[in-house]
Amino acid sequence: MVLWGGRFAQGPEASAIALSRSVHFDWRLAPYDLRSSMAHLAILKKNGLIQLTDADVILKALKELATEVSVGSFHAIESDEDVHSALERGLTEKLGTVGGALRAGRSRNDQVTTDLRLFSIDHMLEIAFCITTLQSAILEKAAEYVNDPAPGFTHIQHAQPVSFGHELAKHAQAFARDLDRIDDWLSRTSVSSLGAGALAGSSLDLEPIFTAKNLGFASSFANSIDAVSDRDYVAEALFIFAMIGNHLSRIGEEWTIWSSQEFAWAKVADAYSTGSSIMPQKKNPDMAELARGKSGRLVGNLVSVLTMLKGLPFAYNRDLQEDKEPLFDSFDTLFLVLPAISGMVATTDFDREKMAQAAPMGFSLATEIADYLAKKHVPFASAHEAAGKCVALCESSSRELHELTDVEFLAIHPELDGRVRDVLTVDGALNSRTTAGGTAPALVAQQIKVALAENMETQQEIASKRQAFSEMMSA
Numbered sequence: 001m002v003l004w005g006g007r008f009a010q011g012p013e014a015s016a017i018a019l020s021r022s023v024h025f026d027w028r029l030a031p032y033d034l035r036s037s038m039a040h041l042a043i044l045k046k047n048g049l050i051q052l053t054d055a056d057v058i059l060k061a062l063k064e065l066a067t068e069v070s071v072g073s074f075h076a077i078e079s080d081e082d083v084h085s086a087l088e089r090g091l092t093e094k095l096g097t098v099g100g101a102l103r104a105g106r107s108r109n110d111q112v113t114t115d116l117r118l119f120s121i122d123h124m125l126e127i128a129f130c131i132t133t134l135q136s137a138i139l140e141k142a143a144e145y146v147n148d149p150a151p152g153f154t155h156i157q158h159a160q161p162v163s164f165g166h167e168l169a170k171h172a173q174a175f176a177r178d179l180d181r182i183d184d185w186l187s188r189t190s191v192s193s194l195g196a197g198a199l200a201g202s203s204l205d206l207e208p209i210f211t212a213k214n215l216g217f218a219s220s221f222a223n224s225i226d227a228v229s230d231r232d233y234v235a236e237a238l239f240i241f242a243m244i245g246n247h248l249s250r251i252g253e254e255w256t257i258w259s260s261q262e263f264a265w266a267k268v269a270d271a272y273s274t275g276s277s278i279m280p281q282k283k284n285p286d287m288a289e290l291a292r293g294k295s296g297r298l299v300g301n302l303v304s305v306l307t308m309l310k311g312l313p314f315a316y317n318r319d320l321q322e323d324k325e326p327l328f329d330s331f332d333t334l335f336l337v338l339p340a341i342s343g344m345v346a347t348t349d350f351d352r353e354k355m356a357q358a359a360p361m362g363f364s365l366a367t368e369i370a371d372y373l374a375k376k377h378v379p380f381a382s383a384h385e386a387a388g389k390c391v392a393l394c395e396s397s398s399r400e401l402h403e404l405t406d407v408e409f410l411a412i413h414p415e416l417d418g419r420v421r422d423v424l425t426v427d428g429a430l431n432s433r434t435t436a437g438g439t440a441p442a443l444v445a446q447q448i449k450v451a452l453a454e455n456m457e458t459q460q461e462i463a464s465k466r467q468a469f470s471e472m473m474s475a
């Protein structure tokens, strides 16, 4: 069914229908469309804009349709243009012409963006929940390795030893920022557009704020032209998803490298690995690689919507119909990736011995010599120079730093005595990194404890928001 036609002498060509049609992808807005129709109906009824008896039968029919949609007994058909027209067909099939009464004061322009906001809020809360699950998997894994040293890298070169728990826990911080962005997004997205009509508002007494509250939104639009054209919340959601994808891709990259033969630090569980059709010995980290690979489409979806919005005239333009597929795709992608990566992280074991052995390699303790001298008030540039000379001497004589003699140390710098060997141990280096947020294991344990407590708190907040949303939907 289409919702127009009175002024047309000819129906649309098949190719025009095919291009216009969105019901095959916007059908997933159906539950939100029905719920927002109930809110619109409520204001029509409250302000006497509809016969009371009609209002009651329409409400009953909307509820029936909601059930039929959820069990799949009502669905879109070939002749439906979009979700809104399909559901109006459903109403008129039940009620005859009364089914068209809901169009009073409402356009698909304010309707579609209200539906999409509701859909996005509902699914964003689920994304947030999946992120907290991944975050707790990361933190619990990190807690297992707090006291295990490993080489820390810059430029993928051994830099300084770190607690491997510290190395893992860093990912939880990135996801904490994503959760923060989601929270911020939720408050900005909580605006209803109903009452904006096609673009200019309505001559009917629609009380947009009443409808907004009915739907659990914090506020209603301030400018009806902006209300029907604003898709910032779509672009912002897609940016958040691109960022989450970016964070997932960095986990993917690490897991891929760490499970390589050369590193052999990570033993990814069989349940999160795949084999090769030709090489029987292979066990590949495909989940990690897909986390890395899927980040491409998440970025692509953001770029696609920003490009569609750029230079678009205000109010409604049909280009806006292109907001949905990229958004849905990003949600779907994350609903696939997040659980798999949570499982992969939770079930990976790391080779403590191998990491500990590698920790001091590549003269990763050279900074300790410089810090030792700096503590004796040697200007850091000279201290750095002296430590560099120690490394050069070791390299040319195939020794480790702690194997240099007292005489050699003193020859390099008069303040460099044999006691420097006390700090030339991995444990000494780790335990001395006591700056807040540093890698000293005692601090890492504390960092993980705080992050786990925040994770629990966020999880509870999300659960109560999800509860409120589902109560609103079933009201």
Ligand code: ARG
Pocket: 022, 026, 082, 108, 109, 112, 316, 318, 320, 321, 322
């Ligand atoms: N299906 C459209 C969309 O997704 C909503 C319909 C508005 N159409 C219109 N011709 N005003 O954006």
